[in-house]
Amino acid sequence: xxxxxxxxxxxxxxxxxxxxxxxxxxxxxxxxxxxxxxxxxxxxxxxxxxxxxxxxxxxxxxxxxxxxxxxxxxxxxxxxxxxxxxxxxxxxxxxxxxxxxxxxxxxxxxxxxxxxxxxxxxxxxxxxxxxxxxxxxxxxxxxxxxxxxxxxxxxxxxxxxxxxxxxxxxxxxxxxxxxxxxxxxxxxx
Numbered sequence: 001x002x003x004x005x006x007x008x009x010x011x012x013x014x015x016x017x018x019x020x021x022x023x024x025x026x027x028x029x030x031x032x033x034x035x036x037x038x039x040x041x042x043x044x045x046x047x048x049x050x051x052x053x054x055x056x057x058x059x060x061x062x063x064x065x066x067x068x069x070x071x072x073x074x075x076x077x078x079x080x081x082x083x084x085x086x087x088x089x090x091x092x093x094x095x096x097x098x099x100x101x102x103x104x105x106x107x108x109x110x111x112x113x114x115x116x117x118x119x120x121x122x123x124x125x126x127x128x129x130x131x132x133x134x135x136x137x138x139x140x141x142x143x144x145x146x147x148x149x150x151x152x153x154x155x156x157x158x159x160x161x162x163x164x165x166x167x168x169x170x171x172x173x174x175x176x177x178x179x180x181x182x183x184x185x186x187x188x189x
Contacts, residue, residue: 022046023048023081025082042144085115112133
């Protein structure tokens, strides 16, 4: 029981960005049941989910109107990743991918395509045109970690192990090393 709780806490923490905000997924699928299953799986893993029943509806959520993106609309949603079904009427997952990657305001959003059909040509075409991944339906628990890894950090992560610069006035003019006093067992470098 404790192991399950620990696993759940780890998943919840890793479903957040570097600021602790839940990763926001735009889940696009024309099938109501598939949309609900994916939504529940993502929510259980602490993702924030917005659902759309078509590629056109997804574009509206992203702020597209008359072939342009309204920044204010997109910024209100702050979508971190798009998870879209491939086979949908009117606008399939590939068309949605091309619309997103063709717009400078939203092209940095990772797009992952899912499908129950395994078509190597379709898969390679999507990957060659900017899809992060092409996953098989039904979405599995192990796929959630992949989704997390595709999300770009929202703020730059500080580098560790970098050299610090020393102000010139702190370096003695003699060029020789000075000994510094130690304070109660604390070494001062």
